[in-house]
Every structure is written in structure tokens, then in C-alpha cells.
Amino acid sequence: MIKKDDIHATKVLVVDDHPVFRKGLISVLKDTAEFQIVGQATNGMEAITKATELQPDVVVMDVRMPDCSGVKATSALLQVLPQAKVLMLTVSDEDDDLFAAMEAGARGYLLKSAELDKLISAIKVVASGDVIITPVMAARLINELKTGGKHRTDEEFNELSPREKQVTQLVAQGSSNKEIAAALTISETTVKAHLRAILEKLHVKNRAQAAAKAMSRGLLN
Numbered sequence: 001m002i003k004k005d006d007i008h009a010t011k012v013l014v015v016d017d018h019p020v021f022r023k024g025l026i027s028v029l030k031d032t033a034e035f036q037i038v039g040q041a042t043n044g045m046e047a048i049t050k051a052t053e054l055q056p057d058v059v060v061m062d063v064r065m066p067d068c069s070g071v072k073a074t075s076a077l078l079q080v081l082p083q084a085k086v087l088m089l090t091v092s093d094e095d096d097d098l099f100a101a102m103e104a105g106a107r108g109y110l111l112k113s114a115e116l117d118k119l120i121s122a123i124k125v126v127a128s129g130d131v132i133i134t135p136v137m138a139a140r141l142i143n144e145l146k147t148g149g150k151h152r153t154d155e156e157f158n159e160l161s162p163r164e165k166q167v168t169q170l171v172a173q174g175s176s177n178k179e180i181a182a183a184l185t186i187s188e189t190t191v192k193a194h195l196r197a198i199l200e201k202l203h204v205k206n207r208a209q210a211a212a213k214a215m216s217r218g219l220l221n
Contacts, residue, residue: 009036010127013056015047015073016040016089017065021112025060025089032120044068048077051084058127061106063090063097071097075104085126089119098137105205108132130176131208138212159201167194172211 012035016022022040029035038054041047045068051059059077063070074086087108088101098109108126110119111134125132160168163184170180177195181188195207204210 010034010058010123011036011038011054011056012123013038013047013051013054013059014040015042015044015050015059015065015070016062017042018062028116029120029123034124044070044073044076047073048080051077051081055081056084058123059084059086060089060123061086063088063092063101071100071104071106074101074106078105085129087122087126087132093137098133102133102206102209107206107208109137110134111137128176131206133208138208156202160198164194164198164201167191168198168210171195171207 012029014022014026014029014037016025019042022042026037026040030037038056039050041050043065047059047061047070048068059074061070061074065073070088070090074088077084077086085108086104086106087110088106089110089112090097091112092098093111101109107129108122108131110122110132114122114134122132157165166184167180170183175183177188177191180186180191184191195210198210199205199207202210202213204213
């Protein structure tokens with residue numbers, strides 16, 4: 001039997017103010033060989049402290065918590081621990097919470113109603129550096145980008161090179177860096193370089209925002 005000490009386990013910090021849910025989630029994730037639960041927190045402020053101390057790879061974070069919300073905690077946490085990946089796991093399907101979470105730098109947004117296998121897969125996706133959003137919420141993110149932000153102009157998209165537009169389209173289709181590299185016959189290092197340029201030119205923080213923004217402006221039609 002493979003022990004967690006014998007493999008590179010993803011270090012996970014669980015943050016939720018509801019003790020029953022938090023303990024149940026930890027119990028389930030402990031049974032997954034790829035994960036190592038390094039700690040837990042009950043609110044946003046404690047999450048920032050624990051993350052700084054424990055250096056998790058992924059923080060599974062609730063959105064609505066007392067004292068300091070998950071959104072505020074995500075923004076502050078990533079200032080001191082930029083390499084961490086935050087996956088929002090919440091009951092909130094409110095547009096404002098979704099958009100605020102992605103603006104804060106979260107790399108995933110999943111509803112607590114999701115099946116266990118979807119949650120495990122989401123943590124793995126986020127840990128790998130990719131972005132995942134519940135499909136219904138992804139549609140809302142696109143709609144939010146369509147209707148909000150007058151500063152979002154077509155000039156931003158005109159700055160993208162033909163190759164960068166191809167990469168953005170593949171990102172919007174859910175392709176990983178490896179899949180994009182294979183599709184375009186380029187290296188993963190080159191894909192990452194294109195992604196950095198895309199994020200800068202579109203003035204967004206992550207892949208999900210880039211894809212949603214591009215789709216909302218009709219770039220991928």
C-alpha cells in the first residue's frame with residue numbers, strides 16, 4: 001500500500017465556519033491518497049494565519065464566514081502566499097460572490113452540492129495550476145463580464161496576437177497547458193509564456209477571467 005509519505009501529496013488547508021461540514025470534509029479528503037490535510041481554519045483571519053504558517057498547496061475556502069469573508073481572506077492570503085491556489089467551496093450561487101471571488105484571485109468556484117468525485121477532481125485541477133468553475137456559475141461569470149465594467153474595450157483584444165487568441169480559445173474550452181501545447185505543437189513553457197501575456201493584455205488575474213472576458217466580447221465566436 002502506498003503511504004502519503006511515499007508520494008508527493010497535495011497539501012490542503014480546509015477553511016469553513018461550520019464545524020460539522022468542515023470535519024466531514026476533512027474526514028473524506030483524508031481518505032484520498034493524493035491529499036495531505038495540513039490544517040483547518042474557522043474564518044478568514046484564521047485562514048490567513050494558518051496558510052502563512054502551514055504553506056498549503058490548495059486552500060479549500062468557504063465564501064461567507066464571520067469576521068473575515070472567504071473573498072477578503074483570499075485576496076489577503078495571496079498577497080503573502082502567491083503560490084497558493086484557492087478553491088471556493090460554498091452554498092452561495094450569487095453572482096456577486098462568484099465574481100468577487102474570481103477578482104480576488106480564486107482559481108476555482110464549486111458549490112457544496114457537487115458530488116464528491118467532482119470536488120476531488122476540482123482540488124486536483126486547481127493544484128495543477130488550472131482553473132475550474134461549476135458550469136452554471138461559469139455562465140453567470142460570462143454574463144457578468146458582458147454587462148459590467150465600461151473600461152473593458154475591444155482594444156484589449158486587438159492587442160492579442162493570433163497565437164494568443166488560439167491559446168485563449170483553448171483555455172475557454174477547458175484545455176490544460178499540456179493539451180494546449182499538443183494542439184498547437186508548442187512546448188508547455190511557451191504556453192505559459194503566452195498565458196502570462198494574455199493575462200497582462202486583458203488586465204485579468206487568471207485563466208477563468210481571461211476566457212470569460214474573451215467570450216463575453218465575442219472574441220471566440
